[in-house]
Amino acid sequence: MPATAVARPERAWILSWTMVAVGLIGTALSVTLWGVRPTHLVATLGLVVAFTLADRFPVYYEFRESSVALSLTDAITTAGYFIVSPTELLVSRVLGGLLVSHVLDRTGPLKRVFNTGLVLLEALVSVGVFVAISAGGDLQAPLTWLAVVTAVSTSTAVDVVTLRLVMWFATGQRAGIDRWTALMMLLSSTLAGSTVLASLIMVDTSPAAPLLLLGPTLVLFLGHRAHVRTVQENRRIHSMYALASSLSRAPELDQVLVGVVTEARQTLRSAEAELLVLRPSDEPDLWIHIDRDGLLDTTTEDGWTAPPSHLRLLRSWNPGDGANGHVTSEEVAVPIASASELYGVLVVRGFRADRSAFDSDDLTVLSGVASQLAAHVSTSRLRNKLQTAEDAQRYLASHDVLTGLANRRRFEASLAQLETDPRAVAEGLSLLVMDLKRFRQLNDTLGPTAGDRVLVEVADRLRDSVSANALLARISSDEFVVAEIGGEPMQLAARLQDAVARPISVHGRELAMETAVGVACWPADVDRVPHLVRSADLALSVARARASSAVERYTGELQTTLTRRAMIGDLLPEAIRAGLIHLHYQPVVNLHTEQITMVEALARWTDPELGPVRPDEFVAVAEANGLIGDLTDLVLETAVAQAARWARAGSLLGVAVNISVHDLEREGLVGTIREVLVRHGLQADRLVLEITETAVMSDPARSHDVMVALRRLGVGLAIDDFGTGHSSLSYFRDLPATKLKVDRSFVHTLLDGEDDRRIVRAIVDLARGKDLVVVAEGIEDRETFDLLREMGVQYGQGFFMARPMPAADVDVLLTTGMHLPALRGLQG
Known part of the structure; x- marks a missing residue:
């Protein structure tokens, strides 16, 4: 410093x-x-x-x-x-x-x-x-x-x-x-x-001669402006690196505080900078200020009154807000806070050397400084609470500094002791490893400050969801592990997933985290407690490859599953390039007129070596290996081409195509769909894109923008598996969807479960209020068909009406009649 x-x-x-x-x-x-x-x-x-x-x-x-x-x-x-x-x-x-x-x-x-x-x-x-x-x-x-x-x-x-x-x-x-x-x-x-x-x-x-100077002057001005932006960005990166390096050397806290105020003023090149540090109740608060002339002033006097900028943040801050500050043209202010405790306020203000106004980039930089300082203050205060330096070193060696949870070393030591624990021997031991799916992408997109905020919130939720005697640890950047004596491990996994899946507010955005959980139990699944972590990791690798949040319990057959998945990963790229992935189409029927109105395109793949490969197998591998965009493009191209052929034959049949969360994040998705429609001459309203509720909630703000652009294009939008995610009604009302698809899990038990009937009625009422069409999935008998019709559901699909069929069978229906009797007669 x-x-x-x-x-x-x-x-x-x-x-x-x-x-x-x-x-x-x-x-x-x-x-x-x-x-x-x-x-x-x-x-x-x-x-x-x-x-x-x-x-x-x-x-x-x-x-x-x-x-x-x-x-x-x-x-x-x-x-x-x-x-x-x-x-x-x-x-x-x-x-x-x-x-x-x-x-x-x-x-x-x-x-x-x-x-x-x-x-x-x-x-x-x-x-x-x-x-x-x-x-x-x-x-x-x-x-x-x-x-x-x-x-x-x-x-x-x-x-x-x-x-x-x-x-x-x-x-x-x-x-x-x-x-x-x-x-x-x-x-x-x-x-x-x-x-x-x-x-x-x-x-x-x-x-007129000075006009000759205009061209060179303009070139110099534009080049200078680009140079200034590059230099300023490099300076910010250098300052953040210098700050992190100095903090990592862990000098005395008061030296760090003075250095941070100085660094913040120099990094943002402001006239003034000040820091208010809230001390414990038995110590006076500390105020550090550097004025417009670069002169330092500090005070710890009791009764000192905080400036308005500090007071606004002190009064409005709530646990969970993290380092969310505010920016105006003349000031940037951010709280110094962990997820649950406010340590102070950092403010830079006044005209800068180049007279430019503060903006959101400056807020992001100062929030990064605040996050690093908050971690240092938290660690410093924790160190002061411990009685000796040896206690502090022991704690830091066994705990994750960011979340306060045990680290891998502490967890494995505690787990080894349970093998001789009488209660564990009598009731058994369950171990769950949870992975935050797509966390690395979130960290790269929104920055490490947002990533840290998510990790702290997840840790707090897991801590609240396990018993007091459970072992809970963070063992890698995005993996948590829980060991619990007795209980039902699959119920615990579901409880943990539900806790994490609730939207997390980060920088004004609502994020829904998908998770994968691997489960292993002793002595039911493994014969030694030390084998639990490896076995649960093996199960996690299977769950992680699923298309959405999933739980997998360890079995002896998992190695066979992993071998098959590796083969799928080797063969899938060539299958996509060679067009070996083909489509079947499942009809969607109007429950009131029993007429076929559209079909859903479903990918199918049969490999000479692997045999039939289930869609959930190869779709999950495509997402894990970065092939989902190519697979979606293939399905989209094939489905739109087929729908265009039916349209030229005089049919009004529409087609639905599923897109994943990775597709929503792709640049140019809307342009790709537009090009496919134009190339095959299909009207945009004949195409419906189905997006799962979970995919929408993974990044609601971006999903909303993409869906608005797609609706402007004219295509229909269906929210798939509706009712299984964690979207709030207030957010749902803003989505530009045209259809809701009731998840098959509610439909399968509709005849026996009053709760599911109430859920379906609520979805119908919700859709009616927004003038949306409701489609029920998974109809497998006439009784369910009739009950859904009575409840006001307009459309349905399922094995009762028809299984997915090749395009040639749909061609037959176009000649024999697009209604339910002809459909059931075709499939016997």
């Missing part, structure tokens, strides 16, 4: 007032020498406005991790040499500078006095040097050119020297502008003066 300067403001005051006195005396003498007759009043007022704007809105470029001003003031001064008299130029330069320093900028008293002295000296030196050298100011005279370059460079030199002097007087250190930056300032002022002088000479030669 950079060293903090010690304030000695009285010496800076002496220098600043000395500069003002010298400037006033020099200005009075110069005006007396040059005369005071106002001969160019309008031009002088224009120069006052121009100088005011130039000082108020300087143009900056990046050099050696610093912002260097491209001196537009020097450019205006150069023009003024040839437009007005020396006295008028001197007065307009001073008035413009004073307007900015004393009226427009909200600076402290010391800086206002210093700026007054600086503008007096700069104007006096600039105009005086030019008058002394130019000898009449002839544009075409080389002596005039030398006068311009000397005047603007000397003025800049005054700026550099006075800034270094005031920093030395104020801090006792050789601080301020480094030699390279000073050199660049001199070069930029010389460039500005020379460019304006060249333009004036060109105008003197031909009024």
Whole structure:
């Protein structure tokens, strides 16, 4: 961390007032020498406005991790040499500078006095040097050119020297502008003066000549802007890395706090930065502030009143909010907090060196700083609570710092002891390994801060869902493990999955996490407790390959399953490329008219070596191996082509195609579907895309945007397996869906279960309120068919009406009749 300067403001005051006195005396003498007759009043007022704007809105470029001003003031001064008299130029330069320093900028008293002295000296030196050298100011005279370059460079030199002097007087250190930056300032002022002088000479030669400079100027401006963005992003990354490195070395907490405030101010290049740290009840709160002059102030006085920015966050923060802060054009404020405890507030504010406003990128950067600091504060306080350094090391060696759960080492040690536990021997032991599916993708997309927020929330939910005697640990980045004596392991797995599946709020987005769980039991499944983790991991690898959240219990046959899955993974890419995946179509019937209205396209694959491969097998492998996009494109292409052929034959039959959560995340999905429809000449409303409720809730905001774009295209949208996910009704009301498909799990027990009947009636009422069509899946008998019709369900599909069939059988139906009797007659 950079060293903090010690304030000695009285010496800076002496220098600043000395500069003002010298400037006033020099200005009075110069005006007396040059005369005071106002001969160019309008031009002088224009120069006052121009100088005011130039000082108020300087143009900056990046050099050696610093912002260097491209001196537009020097450019205006150069023009003024040839437009007005020396006295008028001197007065307009001073008035413009004073307007900015004393009226427009909200600076402290010391800086206002210093700026007054600086503008007096700069104007006096600039105009005086030019008058002394130019000898009449002839544009075409080389002596005039030398006068311009000397005047603007000397003025800049005054700026550099006075800034270094005031920093030395104020801090006792050789601080301020480094030699390279000073050199660049001199070069930029010389460039500005020379460019304006060249333009004036060109105008003197031909009024249209300066137009030749427009092209190169525009190219330089655009290149500079791109360069600034790259440099700023690199600086942010470097600062975050430096901060993380310093925190990892774990110095004393108070040193870290001062360093973080300094680093936050420098990273966001703000005028001020401050940190309020809420101490335990027996200690006063700590406030650290770095002002606009870079001077540090700290206080731990009791009764200190927090500024408004701090109070807003302190009053509004709730457990679970994490580091969600706020940003305005002039301020960024974030809480320093874990998932359950608020440690303080970090704020940067004030105009930045380049006058740019704060934005959401700055909020993200400061939130990252806050998250790292919160972890360090949490660890530091925990270390202080432990009685000895040995206790602290033992705890950190056996626990996950982020979630507070046991780590793998602690878990395995505790698990080994259970093999001789009398209760475990009598009742048995269940071990569950849970994996957060697609967590790595979430971490890459939303950033590690969001990932940490999810992990902490998941850990809290798991902690609340297991018994007090259970062993719970985080054993890798996205894996948790639970060991529990007795009980029913599959019920425990379902309970844990339900707890994790509830939407998690992260940065204003509602995320639903899918999970895979592997289960192994001792002594039912394995003969030794140490074998539990390996066996549960084996079961987890099977569950992880499923298309959605799944639970798999270890059996001896799992190795055979894994071998088959590996073969599927080897053969599937070629099957997709060669078009060996073919489609069957399951009719969807109007329950009231018994007419076939559409078909659902279902992928089928029979391999010479593997034999028939179930869709849930190869779809899961396609998702795990990154082939799901290719598989979806193949199904979409085949189904749309077939529907187009039926349309040309005079049929109104529509087709439904399933898309996965990975498809929703694909860039260009909407464009791909549009191209397929156009290529085959199929009306968009003949295509329905079926999306599972779980897929929609994995990232509701993105799913909503994609679904809106698809509806604009004209295709229908069906929410598949409705009722099995965790979507809220408020979110569901905003979805641009056209159909709801009742999951087959409710339909199968409809005749015997009153609860399922109530659920189906609720779905029908919900759909009716949004003018949506309801489709029931899994109808396997006439009684269920009739009951669903009486309950108001409009459409259905299932083995009672027809099993999935090849396209040729659908062609037969087009000639024999698109109704239920013909359908049942076709399949016998």
